[in-house]
């Protein structure tokens with residue numbers, strides 16, 4: 040029982056030095072929405088339905104600190120370590136020497152809600168067919184599956200690179216964890232304690248990270264997609280519910296792109312120029328205003344033409360205010376500037392999308408008008424723009440043909 044004593048000593052030391060605050064109360068979903076509706080501060084949390092991951096696999100009791108793991112990554116609670124004489128029942132390797140500290144922190148941070156108190160919003164409902172299903176359409180009944188909530192999602196990030204942990208996750212003998220690419224980067228030396236890292240997997244964390252479900256960051260704007268932790272980032276870049284900001288001066292409106300288009304048409308319609316796909320229009324831009332808004336007739340996509348004056352000349356950019364979501368469609372444009380019988384043309388096969396207008400001089404994707412041909416008096420009388428949308432133009436042409444019939 041020497042090893043058991045070791046484990047107990049480790050625990051005693053840990054408890055003596057532990058100053059971690061006790062469990063925090065997690066705000067309910069209703070509170071989160073109330074406090075943060077429209078604000079920038081978002082309390083994100085992950086949901087775990089596979090609650091057995093928080094149980095000791097040997098005794099099936101809820102895991103409590105300390106949690107030990109063998110070199111193969113099997114875990115056990117301290118009383119089970121004692122009961123199995125510190126010999127892992129799965130692989131016979133020693134267990135009871137090394138703690139899975141990250142798992143201890145995760146277990147401590149988890150809040151398991153009582154499904155009846157928490158209500159429907161935080162629990163997953165499963166439909167269980169009743170025995171006499173054939174007798175009626177509503178024969179089945181809904182069963183509420185309990186779930187756990189983790190609001191300290193940073194526990195699921197690599198402490199070295201801060202990216203979401205994913206398979207494989209490694210830990211040193213002191214229980215510090217790192218992702219596999221950081222282990223290589225650090226030459227298999229733990230940055231916290233210099234012990235080797237990269238030999239022993241933290242299997243339980245691999246399972247937990249994979250099982251934790253997080254909503255899209257834009258859930259409060261209507262996105263219903265959910266992801267295994269870490270996988271939401273790819274989606275969020277092209278989520279159609281990403282907030283877009285009103286380009287009008289002194290307007291703080293932000294909303295989902297379609298709502299923004301309606302908002303703009305209703306509130307600032309007189310400030311913009313209406314355009315149609317494939318029709319060239321003069322952009323009667325006033326240089327001082329720096330940006331010029333075009334809106335597809337009548338409450339369609341918003342396109343912002345901007346100019347930036349630099350000593351060497353003028354930079355012109357064209358961006359659509361929209362998220363990078365496929366539903367927005369793809370637009371191309373042609374920009375031309377004519378002066379004293381010369382014309383400069385800039386064609387782009389795909390218009391960039393932005394969620395917010397920036398007033399930084401662009402570094403790429405701009406039309407450049409050199410100082411020597413730029414005519415400040417006749418400015419922008421000579422600027423023309425033609426915007427195209429392949430998908431929608433086809434539709435419009437079909438509509439026109441239908442009308443002719």
Ligand SMILES: [Zn+2]
Pocket residue numbers: 095096097098099100115116117118119120
């Ligand atoms: Zn146990």
Ligand SMILES: [Zn+2]
Pocket residue numbers: 109110111112113127128129130131132
């Ligand atoms: Zn084992």
Ligand SMILES: [Zn+2]
Pocket residue numbers: 197198199200201202217218219220221
């Ligand atoms: Zn890392």
Ligand SMILES: [Zn+2]
Pocket residue numbers: 211212213214215229230231232233234
């Ligand atoms: Zn370490």
Ligand SMILES: [Zn+2]
Pocket residue numbers: 255256257258262263264274275278279280
């Ligand atoms: Zn989304």
Ligand SMILES: [Zn+2]
Pocket residue numbers: 285286287290291292302303306307
């Ligand atoms: Zn506005």
